[in-house]
Amino acid sequence: MGLHVLDAxxxxxxxxxxxxxxxxxxAKPIRMIVGYPPGGGTDIVGRMLARRLGESLGQSVVVxxxxxxxxxxxxxxxxxxxPDGYTILMGNVAPNAINVSLFRQLxxxxxxxxxxxxxxxxxxxxxxxxxxxxxxTVKELIALARAKPGTLNFASAGVGSSSHLAGxxxxxxxxxxxxxxPYKGAGPAMVDVLSGQxxxxxxxxxAAMAHVKSGKLAPVAVTxxxxxxxxxxxxxxxxxxxxxYEASTWYGVLAPAHTPPAVIDRxxxxxxxxxxxxxxxxxxxxxxxxxxGSSPEEFGAHIRxxxxxxxxxIRDAGIRPE
Numbered sequence: 523m524g525l526h527v528l529d530a531x532x533x534x535x536x537x538x539x540x541x542x543x544x545x546x547x548x549a550k551p552i553r554m555i556v557g558y559p560p561g562g563g564t565d566i567v568g569r570m571l572a573r574r575l576g577e578s579l580g581q582s583v584v585v586x587x588x589x590x591x592x593x594x595x596x597x598x599x600x601x602x603x604x605p606d607g608y609t610i611l612m613g614n615v616a617p618n619a620i621n622v623s624l625f626r627q628l629x630x631x632x633x634x635x636x637x638x639x640x641x642x643x644x645x646x647x648x649x650x651x652x653x654x655x656x657x658x659t660v661k662e663l664i665a666l667a668r669a670k671p672g673t674l675n676f677a678s679a680g681v682g683s684s685s686h687l688a689g690x691x692x693x694x695x696x697x698x699x700x701x702x703x704p705y706k707g708a709g710p711a712m713v714d715v716l717s718g719q720x721x722x723x724x725x726x727x728x729a730a731m732a733h734v735k736s737g738k739l740a741p742v743a744v745t746x747x748x749x750x751x752x753x754x755x756x757x758x759x760x761x762x763x764x765x766x767y768e769a770s771t772w773y774g775v776l777a778p779a780h781t782p783p784a785v786i787d788r789x790x791x792x793x794x795x796x797x798x799x800x801x802x803x804x805x806x807x808x809x810x811x812x813x814x815g816s817s818p819e820e821f822g823a824h825i826r827x828x829x830x831x832x833x834x835x836i837r838d839a840g841i842r843p844e
Contacts, residue, residue, distance in 0.1 A: 547607055547784070547785050547788055548579050548580070548581040548607065548608065549581075550581060550608060551581050551582045551583070551584055551608075552575075552576075552579070552581060552582070552583045552584070552607070552608050552609070552610060553583075553584055553586050553603075553608060553609045553610070554568055554571075554572050554583050554584065554585050554586065554610050554611070554612055554775075555586050555588055555596045555597075555599055555600045555603075555609065555610070555611050555612070556568045556585055556586065556587050556588070556589075556596060556612050557588055557589060557590075557593035557594070557595060557596025557597050557600075557611070557612075557613075557614075557617055558587065558589045558593060558596070559587055559589040560587055563614070563645065563726060563728060563771065563773065563811075564593075564612055564613075564614045564773055565585070565587060566728070566809065566811075567612065567642060567643050567773045567806070567811060568585050568612035568773075569585055570802065570805065570806065571583075571612070571642060571775070571793070571796065572584070572585050574796045574799075574802060575789075575792060575793065575796060578792040578795065578796060579788075579792060583610075585612075592616055592617060592621055592624070592625075592680075592682065593613075593614065593616050593617030593621070594617055594621060594625070594628060594629065594630075596611070596617075597611060597613065597617040597618065597630055598628075598629040598630045600613075600636075600776070600778060601629075601630035601631075601635040601636065601778060601779075602630075602778075603778050604778070605637075605777065605778040605779060605780040605781040605782075606781065606782075606785070607777065607781055607782065607785035607786075607788075607789065609777070609778065610639070610775055610776065610777050610789065611636070611775065611776045611777070612642075612773060612774075612775060613636075613773070613774055613775070613776050614771065614772060614773045614774070615684060615770075615771050615772050615828060615832075616682070616683070616684070617632070618632050618636075618774075618776070618825055618828075619632065619825055619828035619829045619832055620682055620684075620687065620828075620832045620836075621682070622829050622832075622833065623829070623832060623833035623836040623837070623843065624681075624682040624836060624841070624843055625843055626843045632825065632829060633822075633825065633826065633829070634779060635778070635779050636776040636777065636778065636779055637776065637777045637778065637779055637780070637781045637786055637818070638774065638776050638818045638819075638821035638822040638825060639774070639775040639776060639777055639786055639789050639790050639793065639818055639821070640774060640775055640789075640790050640793045640794060640797075640814075640815060640816050640817070640818065640821055641772060641773075641774040641814045641815070641816040641820070641821045641824060642773050642774050642775060642793065642797065642813070642814060642815070643772070643773050643797075643806055643811040643812060643813050643814055644746070644770045644771065644772040644773070644811070644812050644814055645726060645727045645728065645770065645771050645772075645810050645811050645812065646727055646744040646745045646746030646750050646758075646769075646770050646771075646812075647684060647685060647688045647724040647725060647726055647727065647744070647745040647769060647770070647771065648724070648725055648726075648727050648730050648734070648741055648743075648744050648745070648750075648753070648756070649663075649688075649692075649722065649723075649724050649741070649742040649743050649744070649745065649759065650715070650722070650723050650725055650730050650733070650734065650739040650740060650741055650742065651663075651721055651722055651723075651739065651740050651742055652715060652716070652718045652720075652721055652739065652740070653737070653738075653739070653740050654718050655674075655721040655722070655740070657742065658740060658742065659742065659743075659762060659763075660696075660742060660743050660757070660759055660762035660763040660764060661762065661763045663698070663722075663742060664696050664697075664698045664763060664764075667696075667698035667699055667700050668697070668698060668699075671699035672699050672701055674700045674701065674721050674722060675700065675701045675702075675703045675720045675721055675722065676689040676700050676701070676702060676703065676720065676721070676722035676723060676724065677703050677704075677705060677711040677712075677714055677715050677720040677722070677723045678702060678703070678704050678705065678711060678723075678724070679704075679705060679707055679708040679711050680704050680705065680706060680707065681704050681841065682836075682841065683708075684724075684726065684769070684771045685708070685711065685723065685724045685725060685726070686702060686704065687769065687832060687835055687836070687839075688724035688745050688769040689702060689722070689724045690702070690835055690838075690839040690841070691767060691769055691835050692724070692759065692764065692767065693839070694835070694838055694839065695764050695766060695767050696763070696764045696767075700722060703720050708725070708726065708729055711723060711725075712725065712729060712730075712733070715739065716733065716738055716739065723739075724745060724769075725739075726771060726810070727744075727750065727752060727810030727811075728809050728810040728811070731752065731810055734753070741753065741756050742756075742762075743756060743757050743758060743759045743762045744756055744757075744758055744759070745758070745759055745767070745768065745769040745770065746758060746768060746769075746770045746812075747760065747768040747770075750810070750812070751807050751812060752807060752808075752810050772814075772824075772828075773811075774816075774821055774824075774825075775789065775793060777789070786818055790817070790818055793815065794815045797813045797814070797815040798815065
């Protein structure tokens with residue numbers, strides 16, 4: 523009788539002391555780090571996904587904005603987190619690909635410090651011009667830039683931003699001498715394009731849509747490989763005269779390296795299911811995002827290819843690492 527009681531006590535003690543990873547995942551709320559302040563593209567996509575992912579997983583997914591250093595601060599925080607599935611990162615092209623070549627030293631390795639889960643969405647930039655600029659097509663822009671080299675300026679949200687690199691890629695592939703004018707953020711850049719101080723802007727789709735619809739900016743082309751669902755009548759830069767041109771801002775979920783494969787599989791399955799939902803796809807599309815959904819392997823390959831691509835653009839454009 524005493525032995526049975528002892529056995530029962532031992533079993534109870536083992537159950538109480540069982541490690542958290544033996545519980546069914548997820549057993550507590552999940553933190554989603556966004557490496558930017560609230561309101562930007564990464565934050566918008568992150569919050570849309572977090573709410574739906576929380577419903578799907580049965581645990582809340584709490585967005586934590588940790589902005590600064592072009593997304594590097596929040597990305598490092600995610601890289602150093604315990605790899606148990608309770609911290610995930612809503613990454614994007616800047617800290618997870620571009621910054622590898624833009625900064626002399628990063629406090630994380632964009633490849634080895636993360637376990638890709640899924641590419642979530644992408645958005646093209648849209649080449650817009652002030653209405654006073656006498657171009658409405660890519661070929662007209664190239665002709666004017668070649669006829670009057672150095673007289674056309676393009677704004678950007680800052681050195682190394684998607685708007686900057688989209689412009690540099692255009693300059694290189696089109697052999698068109700347009701001049702970069704960096705600003706401290708997308709807001710100030712847009713103000714000067716709207717006022718006509720700067721002629722061109724490779725703006726993000728969500729930022730430009732309202733101004734295009736109101737006629738304050740004239741759309742020329744989108745930077746993606748395929749036409750945008752938001753503006754299907756607008757050609758891509760590649761089809762309009764610059765073969766091989768493609769530049770998109772993308773967003774995806776990553777976990778710290780060494781997160782258990784079963785956890786990655788669960789997160790991936792739920793995210794892909796969420797991204798197939800028509801109402802969510804419509805909400806994303808309304809804001810200029812194109813939902814994707816990919817396997818972890820596909821996302822990992824995409825990150826590596828983007829690191830190589832933008833590294834070459836940064837070197838060819840003579841952009842010096844910070």
